Amino acid sequence: MVRSLKAAVDDAERPGSGEQLWSVFEFARRYRLAKREENRLLMLYGPTASLRDLLANARRHSLIS
Template sequence: MDDAGPQGSSEQIWSVFEFARRYRLAKREENRLLMLYGPTASLRDLLANAQRHSFIPQSADS
């Protein structure tokens, strides 16, 4: 069976490195995903498990 056929976007296999670059993940988060999945993973898994951290610190009173 040919993997190049039409598939849903959630079934696409992505490079963790490319995913981290495209979604501007911190190096620490990229390394966490690499430890979880290795060098490739489905887009669905990456989107479900990636954590982006805000650049704006949260104040204690808001």
């Protein structure tokens, strides 16, 4: 069975399970990021980004001095 071009385009635009879009604010709250780090991620990605990108680029500073 041949799929239509529109169906193929729709599938390509739909994020997969590894491409979940997250709110940067929610991500920062859940992972207890500093406000400065939250702002850095907002500048990089805007208000939403894929979970994979956020996990790869977030920096957590140690709470132990």
